[in-house]
Amino acid sequence: MRTDLSRGAPVRATDLSAKDWPQLPKPPRQVFKWVATTIIAAIVLWSFIGLDAKWSRLLDAPADLYTLGRLMFSQMEASEIRPLIGKMWESISIAWMGTLIAAIFAVPLSFFAAENLVGRPVAWIIRQVLNLLRAIPEIIIALAFIPVFGLTPMAGVLAIGVGSIGTLGKLFYEIIEGIERGPIEATDAVGASRSQRLRWGVLPQVTPELTSFILYRFEVNIRASAILGVLGVGGIGTDLTQAIRFKEWGTAGLALIIVVVGTIAVDTVSGLVRRRIVRGPGASSDGGSFEAHEAELIAESVND
Template sequence: MSAPASTSRASAPAAASFALPPRPRRPLRAVAWTVVAVVVVASFWSVDITWSRLVELPAEVLRYVGLMFGSPNWSKLPEALWQTWRSVEMAWIGTVLGILVATPLSLVAARGFGPAPVRWALRLVFSVIRAVPELVFAIIILSVTGLTPLTGALALALNGVGTLGKWGYEAVEAVPPGPIEAARAAGGSTSQVLRWGVWPQASPTFLSFWLYRFEINVRASAVLGLIGVGGIGDMLTSYTQYREWSTVGMLLIVVVVVTMTIDAVSGRIRRRIMEGPSVRT
């Protein structure tokens, strides 16, 4: 009769040893979430929003969709295609100028190929450039060049230096070290190491980034046209101000079709560069 009692006394410490530890307290996390909640509530409270208009929003959207796409004004299609071509030209020139400036700078900014002060200064410049939208650069540049497509191309190029520079030095730093060490062991200079040890491995990534930046610039060129630098965005602004919704609908169709076509072609080329040609079975 004493065995069950001893068993229960033995299992009591064992059960106590498996008790869950007390939940850790994280007062800093609670304070952080409280501050975030207060900021969000204050943001909604301070913005002058007519919440009752949200109920009318779906009906208004449907009405304007009908005005734009019910019967598009195709008589303006030749002019729309010409202005779209100007936007693509703007994007292409901006991409090429950005590549010419960003590529050598990204090589210097990579770890192991440039002095530390220069490297960190270039990375800071890339970060500052990326923090400024293309539209702000265009507004600053137009005071010198005026309302011309060159203004948009320069703004796209300047903004592209920030992104292409960052992508570039990250691609160089991701290269396997074997060919680099072999080139240095053979007595190669820094330029020779970059040419023979880095570029053959990093060039597909660079080409992919350049094409992707061109896709971004094509979309951004339409936005830059809103300030009057030319292109399809300039037409959109003009016809929207005059409430010619049928023409606006046609312009939106052209923008969507051209942008999707360029994205599809560029994406296919990028996949071919990164993955190589597919083998037919």
């Protein structure tokens, strides 16, 4: 029936022959795909031609990297391990305190950014604040705090704290907007005040996920605080930068190893706690799901 109709219809300008198309659905979004591909290709080409990189050096890069690696990993001294681990701990401390400060501000802010709790205009304004904070990297924020606090870990703590409010707040209000309506209606029905509604209708639903996102952010912030050390606010990054600047390759190599091992170690512990929080006891130790959830959030992430 459909076949007959289609044969009778005027030939349409598709890349599929008239005989094929009754069986095959029309491929969607072709125009969009081609336009996007062309634009992206043009941008890449422009960047490649325009970038004033010394491409000839790229060929030497593996050899240079090998030389550097040999210098770094052949002159390590065991006596330096202990002080460097202390410095890594300082980086972890900066990350923890920063994350805590961020969480203290992000939780209330996210309540005011969730459209199912407050009016749209309020939510919109708070979201713009969160977006602005999210857009600026910690290290730039640190540039502002260093003259205030001097080259102390507190500058790093505040940089990480302020820098994480945006991301945490955004993740939080997305979680809050996904909660069940029922408990809120129930609290309303028994005449709860606004704060009671938050306490009994909202918080119990979101606490596990909120906690696990705070922990996740802590993992991210360990990397950030190692980075901030480059500016001299303390932590292992400071030692690493100093070592590289003064060409003490052995120390630099050791510091690098400690950063990698320390980061992976904290990730592992924190990841286990997170999975236990979200899934409850007896969940399999196989990773994936939480990160997949985060990946999903990223993939769907909407910027308004």
